Amino acid sequence: xxxxxxxxxxxxxxxxxxxxxxxxxNDHYYYDDFxxxxxxxxxxxxxxxxxxxxxxxxxxxxxxxxxxxxxxxGIALEQLEQYVPEMIxxxxxxADTGRVEFLAQPYAYSLASLTDPEEFALQVKQxxxxxxxxxxxxxxxxxxxxxxxxxxxxxxxxxxxFKGVLTEGAKHILGWKSPxxxxxxxxxxxxxxxxRNPKLSDDICFKFSDTTWPEYPLTADKYIDWIAATPQDEQxxxxxxxLDTFGGLQPATSGIFQFLEALPHFxxxxxxxxxxxxxxxxxxxxxxxxxxMHPISDAxxxxxxxxxxxxxxxxxxxxxxxxxxxxxRLCDDRRLKQDWTYLQAADHLYYMSTKHLADGxxxxxxxxxxxxxxxFTNYMNVLSDFIVRVEEQYPLxxxxxxxxxxxxxIRNQAREIEDLNREVESMRKNIEHxxxxxxxxxxxxxxxxxxxxxxxxxxxxxxxxxxxx
Amino acid sequence: MKALMFxxxxxxxxxxxxxxxxxxxxxxxxxxxxxxxxxxxxxxxGDEDRSFAHIIGASQVPVAWRDVxxxxxxxxxxxxMSPDLYYRLRDHIYADFNYMRTNDIGCIEFSGRYPDNLxxxxxxxxxxxxxxxxxxxxxxxxxxxWLTYPAGIHAKQVTGKPLVVHVHATDYDRSRGNVNPTVFxxxxxxxLHADHIIxxxxxxxxxxxxxxxxxxxxxxxxxxxVVPLSPELLNVEVNKPKEKIVTFLGRIxxxxxxxYFVEAAAKVLKNNHNVRFVMAGSGDMMDKMIELAARRxxxxxxxxxxxxxxxQVYEMLKASDVYIMPSVSEPFGxxxxxxxxxxxxxxxxxxxxxxEILNNVIKTDYWDIDAMADAIHAIIxxxxxxxxxREDGLKEVAGITWDKAGAKVIDIYNRVLG
Numbered sequence: 001x002x003x004x005x006x007x008x009x010x011x012x013x014x015x016x017x018x019x020x021x022x023x024x025x026n027d028h029y030y031y032d033d034f035x036x037x038x039x040x041x042x043x044x045x046x047x048x049x050x051x052x053x054x055x056x057x058x059x060x061x062x063x064x065x066x067x068x069x070x071x072x073x074g075i076a077l078e079q080l081e082q083y084v085p086e087m088i089x090x091x092x093x094x095a096d097t098g099r100v101e102f103l104a105q106p107y108a109y110s111l112a113s114l115t116d117p118e119e120f121a122l123q124v125k126q127x128x129x130x131x132x133x134x135x136x137x138x139x140x141x142x143x144x145x146x147x148x149x150x151x152x153x154x155x156x157x158x159x160x161x162f163k164g165v166l167t168e169g170a171k172h173i174l175g176w177k178s179p180x181x182x183x184x185x186x187x188x189x190x191x192x193x194x195x196r197n198p199k200l201s202d203d204i205c206f207k208f209s210d211t212t213w214p215e216y217p218l219t220a221d222k223y224i225d226w227i228a229a230t231p232q233d234e235q236x237x238x239x240x241x242x243l244d245t246f247g248g249l250q251p252a253t254s255g256i257f258q259f260l261e262a263l264p265h266f267x268x269x270x271x272x273x274x275x276x277x278x279x280x281x282x283x284x285x286x287x288x289x290x291x292x293m294h295p296i297s298d299a300x301x302x303x304x305x306x307x308x309x310x311x312x313x314x315x316x317x318x319x320x321x322x323x324x325x326x327x328x329r330l331c332d333d334r335r336l337k338q339d340w341t342y343l344q345a346a347d348h349l350y351y352m353s354t355k356h357l358a359d360g361x362x363x364x365x366x367x368x369x370x371x372x373x374x375x376f377t378n379y380m381n382v383l384s385d386f387i388v389r390v391e392e393q394y395p396l397x398x399x400x401x402x403x404x405x406x407x408x409x410i411r412n413q414a415r416e417i418e419d420l421n422r423e424v425e426s427m428r429k430n431i432e433h434x435x436x437x438x439x440x441x442x443x444x445x446x447x448x449x450x451x452x453x454x455x456x457x458x459x460x461x462x463x464x465x466x467x468x469x
Numbered sequence: 470m471k472a473l474m475f476x477x478x479x480x481x482x483x484x485x486x487x488x489x490x491x492x493x494x495x496x497x498x499x500x501x502x503x504x505x506x507x508x509x510x511x512x513x514x515g516d517e518d519r520s521f522a523h524i525i526g527a528s529q530v531p532v533a534w535r536d537v538x539x540x541x542x543x544x545x546x547x548x549x550m551s552p553d554l555y556y557r558l559r560d561h562i563y564a565d566f567n568y569m570r571t572n573d574i575g576c577i578e579f580s581g582r583y584p585d586n587l588x589x590x591x592x593x594x595x596x597x598x599x600x601x602x603x604x605x606x607x608x609x610x611x612x613x614x615w616l617t618y619p620a621g622i623h624a625k626q627v628t629g630k631p632l633v634v635h636v637h638a639t640d641y642d643r644s645r646g647n648v649n650p651t652v653f654x655x656x657x658x659x660x661l662h663a664d665h666i667i668x669x670x671x672x673x674x675x676x677x678x679x680x681x682x683x684x685x686x687x688x689x690x691x692x693x694x695v696v697p698l699s700p701e702l703l704n705v706e707v708n709k710p711k712e713k714i715v716t717f718l719g720r721i722x723x724x725x726x727x728x729y730f731v732e733a734a735a736k737v738l739k740n741n742h743n744v745r746f747v748m749a750g751s752g753d754m755m756d757k758m759i760e761l762a763a764r765r766x767x768x769x770x771x772x773x774x775x776x777x778x779x780x781q782v783y784e785m786l787k788a789s790d791v792y793i794m795p796s797v798s799e800p801f802g803x804x805x806x807x808x809x810x811x812x813x814x815x816x817x818x819x820x821x822x823x824x825e826i827l828n829n830v831i832k833t834d835y836w837d838i839d840a841m842a843d844a845i846h847a848i849i850x851x852x853x854x855x856x857x858x859r860e861d862g863l864k865e866v867a868g869i870t871w872d873k874a875g876a877k878v879i880d881i882y883n884r885v886l887g
Contacts, residue, residue, distance in 0.1 A: 020839050021846040022740055312860075316853030354829075354861060373831050376854060377847035 003236055003275040004227060004267065005194070006068035007143065007166060008055075008243040010048065011076045011109050012040050013347035015368050019378055024385045030339065035368065037083050040076075044084040047247030052090040054246070054257050059097040064264035067099045067274040070243075071143045074107030074127050075345060077134070088134065095135035101276035102131045104139035104162065110344035111308055113144055113153045114295060115322050118329070120153075123341075124160055141166060141277040145346055147196060147240070148305065150295040151187040158188035164281035166238065169195035170296040170303040177288070180234035184286035192281045193290055196240040196298065200226065205245045209254035217255075220262035228270040236280045240298075300355065300362070307363070308349040313376040318349060320383060324390050326400045330407060331393045339386055343379075351375035470882060471505045472498075473607040473624060475598060475617035477581070479510045479517050479524070484582060486803050487637050490669070491613045493696050494635075494878065496521050497871025501879055507605055509620070511594060512581030515548045526550060527597040531559045531575035532566040545574055561603040563627075566596060587616075588651065595619040602627045609882050611635060615652060618659025631664040631885045633878075638669075638800040639676050645723055645797060657681050664885050667691050667878065669801040670822025691878055692826045694871040695806045698783075703811070705780060707788045713744040713849040716789040716813075718782065718804055719796075721752035726795040726818065726835045731758055733795075735765040736842035744770070744849055749785055751776040786811040790855065791848050795835045796821050805830060809866040814858035816844045826869065829861040 017032035058066040070091070080087045094100045106112055106123035107130065113120045124142070132138045141164040142157045149167035157165050169179025179195035203223070207213045215222070227237055242249070250256040267274065275283070299307035309315055321343065328340045351367040352375045369375040394403055474495065478488030491508075498504045499521035506522040513526035529550040537545075542552040559575070571577055577593045584590060598620035602610075610632045612621030618634055625632040639656060640648040660666055660681050666688045668674040674690045677683050715734070721727045727748060734746040748758060748771070755773065762771040777785055786792065792808035792815040799821035806823060808815045809830070817824055818835035831848070833840040847854050 020843045021850075022736060022842070024740070312853035312857045313851075316851060354857065371828075371832065373844075373847075373854065373858070376851070377831075377843055380847060380851050380854075381843070 001235065001273065002227065002230070002271075003273040003280065004263075005236055005238045005275050005277055005280055007071060007103065007196075007238065007240040007277065008051075008068065009071045009143070009240070010080075010243045011073040012036070012043070012079055013109065013345040014075055014079070014342040015039070016348070016378055016382055019381045019385075021377075021381045021384075024381055025388055028335075028385060028389060030382045030385075031342070032368075036079060040079045040083050043244055043248055044080070044087050046252070047244040048080075048084070048087050049090065050252065050257060051243050051246040051260075052087065052094065054261050055100075056090065056094055056097070058261060058264055059094060059099045061264065064268050065099075065274065066264045067101075067276050067279075069101040069103055069141070069276050070094070071103040071105050072131075073105060073109040073145075073345075074123075074130055075109055075342060077130060092135055095137055099276075101141070101278055102135060102137055102139050103141050103143040103166065103277065104128050104131075104160075105143050106145055108341040108344040109145050109346055111145060111148065111305070111318065111346050111349070112322075112325075112344065113148055113156065114305065114309075115318070116325050117156050119322075119325050120156060121160060122329075140164075141194070141281060143167075143240075146307075147298045148295050149193070149297075150292045151185070153295070154185040154188040154191050154292075158185070158191040162191070164192040164194055164277055166194045166196065166240065166277055168296050168298040168303055169198050169238075171198075172303065173290065173292055173296055178231075178234055180230060180237050181287045182236060182280065182284045183288055183290040186289045186291040189289065192284075192286055194236065194238050194277055194280060196238045198298075200237060201239050201241060204239070204256075204259075205241050205249060208250045208256055208259070218259070220259050220266050223259075224263065224266040224270055224272065227267075227272060235284055236275065238277075299350075307353055307355075308346050311352070311354050311372075313352045313354070313372065314349045317352065317376065317379055317383065320380075320387070324387055327390050327394070327403075330400070330403055331390065333393060336386075336389060336393070339389075343383065343386060348375070348379050352379070470503060470609070470879070470886075471607040472507070472609050472611055472882070473602065473605065473630075474506060474508045474522075474611045474613065475594075475620045475624075476508055476510050476613040477616045479508065479513070481516060482514050482581070486801070487614055489696075489803060490637055490693050490801075492518075493694060493871040494874055496696070497694065497873070497875030498878055499875070500872040501875050504875075504879065507601075507607065509598065509601060509617075510581065511579035511590065513549050525554075525601060526579075527594055528576055528579045528581075529555065530597045530600050531555065531571075532562060532569065532577060532596055532600055533571045533575035534559060534562055535573065535575040537574050542574060558600055558604045561600050563599055563603060569593070569596075591616050591619055591655070595623045598623045599627055608886060609633060611878075612659065612663075613637060615640075615656045615659060618655055618662075622659065622662045625662060632662060633665045633667060633881065633885060634659045634663040636666060636668045636673055636677055636800070639673060639680070641676050641680050642673075642798045642800050643724060653681075663687070665689065665881055667881060669693050670825055672798075672820070672822045672825070673800040689877075689881055691874050691881070692822070692869075693801045693803055694869045694874045695803060695810060695866060696871065697867070698807075698810050702780065702783045705784050705787050707784045709788050710745065713790045714788055715744060715746045715791040715793060715845055715849070716785060716808075717746075717748045717750070717793050717795075718777065718785060718808075719750050719794065721748065721750050721755040721758055723754060724797055724799070725752075726797045727752075727754055727758050728761060729795040729835055729838055729841065730793055731761050731765065731767075731771065732838040733793075733841035733845060734762075734771055735767050736838060737845050738767050738770055741846060741849070742770075744845075746771045747774060747785070747789070748772070749774050749777045782807075783811060786813050789813050791816060791845055793841070793845070794818065794821060795833075795841065797835050799823070806866050806869065809862040812859045812863055814848050814855055814862060816841060816848075827865065829858055829865045831858075 015032050015035050016030050104124050107127040128139050142162045143166040147168040179197045183193040185191040246256050295305050351369050352372045353363045354372045476491040480488050480492045508522045509525045511527045526549050529546045539552050542555050602624035610621050610624045612618050612634045614637045621632050640652045660683045668690050671690050674688050678685050717730050719725050762768050792813045794805050794817045796818050801822035805815040805817050816831040819832050820835050824832050831844040
């Protein structure tokens with residue numbers, strides 16, 4: 001038995017507006033609303049919506065059973081809710097078929113897993129809660145930002161209650177091994193690892209409409225043939241694509257939607273099923289342990305984290321950002337928290353890459369900036385302003401630990417006051433009942449309305465004893 | 470292959486970028502091997518590097534026959550030219566130029582600079598070129614900049630050998646559009662007679678095609694390069710002030726956009742006081758700039774040290790944290806490359822030719838003072854920005870060498886010669 005597990009990713013960052021250093025301290029709105037609206041709306045109409053409609057048809061086709069999984073970042077969800085709410089409806093209808101699984105990932109599409117376990121856990125929870133609230137299903141398998149995974153991250157994922165994780169079938173990790181099996185983590189043996197098949201995924205993603213490719217044109221028939229031709233015991237083929245591959249990277253005119261829709265037909269002919277990642281994790285036993293010392297990802301030739309943390313610019317931005325993480329978590333300001341989320345998106349670091357040649361071309365394809373230096377300058381200016389705002393929340397002279405202790409005290413006291421107030425309230429009611437029952441004369445009532453609270457309290461505190469007795 | 474080149478300046482006696490570029494290119498071509506280059510300049514001083522090209526000084530080429538003996542010639546010009554070559558040249562005088570002002574050995578004197586009678590000197594240079602072209606043997610003629618185009622055309626008409634003209638600048642760049650008609654005509658004449666035109670950037674290429682109406686097929690861009698700096702210059706000692714230093718180096722003229730630098734400086738100083746600005750150089754807009762800096766109230770942080778030469782340039786760069794070149798129109802602009810060699814991050818205008826080949830610099834529009842101020846702020850405030858630009862800049866500029874440019878020029882020669 002062989003199965004295909006399709007995973008579609010939806011993510012769009014909140015792109016920053018041109019933010020000059022003299023705006024620092026003066027302007028606290030960082031986003032290019034027009035650009036963000038424009039990109040997500042046009043992409044939704046070109047790609048997300050037609051793709052979702054196609055998938056919905058495939059999911060409802062009882063004759064050719066189809067299943068897939070979707071991963072969507074919190075930032076993308078927010079933008080869809082704001083600019084393209086019809087897409088949310090489509091996702092909900094997909095969820096209603098019961099044949100779609102939603103995967104967990106950090107809400108902010110951040111690299112928190114590389115540096116800040118607490119932030120990572122918080123964001124994954126935030127994302128899972130959001131998915132549950134919107135679609136009524138709770139993620140059970142993790143797909144980290146850009147498939148980032150390492151031995152350090154594995155125990156964190158397992159501790160959050162996930163049974164499986166989807167990551168990149170990176171050649172330098174797998175060596176001669178195939179990505180089409182399930183592996184287990186070296187540091188969290190109960191955590192199962194699903195691996196993206198890079199060749200079969202990229203054939204659709206990058207090569208589908210490439211006329212210089214010897215395999216052009218790629219048909220569903222041929223594609224399923226390739227999958228059927230893989231060795232008998234390779235059971236699970238993970239095809240992971242950005243949803244905007246359909247209609248975005250590969251234009252609708254290339255026939256990509258028809259290709260997608262035809263897949264279940266040919267799959268059934270050859271006895272290949274479609275599974276969701278949870279199914280795969282539940283049904284298949286791991287063949288081996290996988291040691292991943294250094295983080296892997298799906299980006300660039302190197303398949304490591306160098307796309308985001310490959311040069312000094314990126315490292316400074318990244319370190320500066322997470323240097324204030326603890327402080328931000330102590331704050332309650334909602335706008336501050338929101339900016340914190342948006343600023344963490346890995347995309348901002350991706351734009352700062354100074355890689356050239358083939359990788360550089362991919363980087364600049366997605367970047368709203370002309371050069372990595374511009375990307376860095378703009379981001380650092382925004383971050384500088386953000387840091388100023390965080391510092392304004394609480395004086396810097398108090399360190400995090402002390403501040404945390406103080407805040408805890410304040411919160412505890414607030415709770416105590418609340419409790420006491422509630423007690424006072426109930427006592428007061430008791431007195432009223434008591435007074436009504438015993439039909440006391442008017443004067444005390446007048447005293448209640450005109451006199452200060454101190455008197456009330458004294459009477460209140462005195463009376464319960466009487467009542468209790 | 471033998472090439473006859475006409476140039477105007479040659480190091481170490483240079484007045485601008487033309488000499489540096491001619492020198493670098495000639496040397497680069499020689500490094501490619503199999504090139505025999507004769508380089509003609511108006512007035513050699515005797516201390517030029519002659520290891521890779523035969524240098525002929527126009528001031529030593531006879532245009533009128535004088536009966537002078539070997540010893541006399543040797544004592545007069547032996548330092549600059551061998552008497553044998555003098556006699557060979559004397560055998561090829563093609564007309565009677567006795568009406569011209571010639572000296573005791575029948576040569577015309579040249580200043581080798583840009584004197585008031587520049588047009589006369591250009592004409593004389595072309596007369597001399599006729600003698601040289603008749604004397605020596607070569608396959609191709611190469612003229613550097615408009616001053617030598619008439620000489621190149623003359624040599625072509627005499628010998629029928631193909632002419633390549635090298636455009637280091639056009640009058641459009643120098644005048645911001647208000648061209649001098651005489652210069653324009655000399656330039657256009659050179660372009661029309663040329664079998665091929667080499668421009669130092671695509672920007673200049675576009676100017677040649679659009680403003681001079683030249684067939685794009687015969688215009689090719691060969692970007693300039695830099696000669697590696699000597700360890701002595703790389704390690705110059707300077708006392709660095711405690712503030713950050715932002716430097717502008719160049720002629721303070723309309724073409725170089727100095728006013729945009731002052732405005733950007735005013736913006737930076739509004740928020741950041743740990744910085745000083747230096748505008749080194751001289752030019753017709755200097756007084757205006759001093760006044761502008763005073764009007765913006767930043768004169769205490771904005772300095773005008775005047776024209777810098779030789780080693781001073783490198784001392785200035787060594788002390789700098791940022792180099793800026795906001796040129797309105799720059800055919801190439803070699804100075805940011807020198808700043809990068811000294812490890813100074815550079816900000817250049819997109820209207821500079823060198824912006825076409827540089828990656829590890831900040832590029833802004835010359836008029837975008839906001840972007841310029843922002844870039845200055847980023848480099849002086851974020852250490853990683855400074856380091857990244859510095860380190861990658863050093864690597865990048867080390868790869869921009871003249872032998873690559875030389876190979877491209879030789880390629881063009883081969884194409885022209887069929």
